[in-house]
Amino acid sequence: MNTTPTHKSFTRIVPHKIFMDMIKEARRVDYSVEGEAKDFYQVKDNETGDKVFAGIRHPSGKWIATFFTLYWQEPWDTKEA
Numbered sequence: 001m002n003t004t005p006t007h008k009s010f011t012r013i014v015p016h017k018i019f020m021d022m023i024k025e026a027r028r029v030d031y032s033v034e035g036e037a038k039d040f041y042q043v044k045d046n047e048t049g050d051k052v053f054a055g056i057r058h059p060s061g062k063w064i065a066t067f068f069t070l071y072w073q074e075p076w077d078t079k080e081a
Helices: 016-028
Strands: 009-014 032-034 040-044 051-057 063-068
Touching: 009 016, 016 032, 016 040, 016 051, 016 063
Parallel strands: none
Antiparallel strands: 009 063, 032 040, 040 051, 051 063
C-alpha cells in the first residue's frame, strides 16, 4: 500500500517579471529555492520538503510554471469543465 501523499498541480504561463517576483518572495519567506541556472527554478517548503512551485523558462522569455495545490488554489475560471 502506497501511503506517500500526492498533491495535485496546475500549470500556467507566467511573465518573466512576475515569476522573478515570486522567486524573490519565496526567498523572503525562507523557502528553499533550487536551480539557480536562470532557466529553471524549484521552490520547496524547508519545513516539510513539499514542492511549492517550479518553473522552466520558455525561449519566449515567459515561464512555464507548475503550482502545487497544497500551497496554491487554482483559479476557478481557468479550470477545465
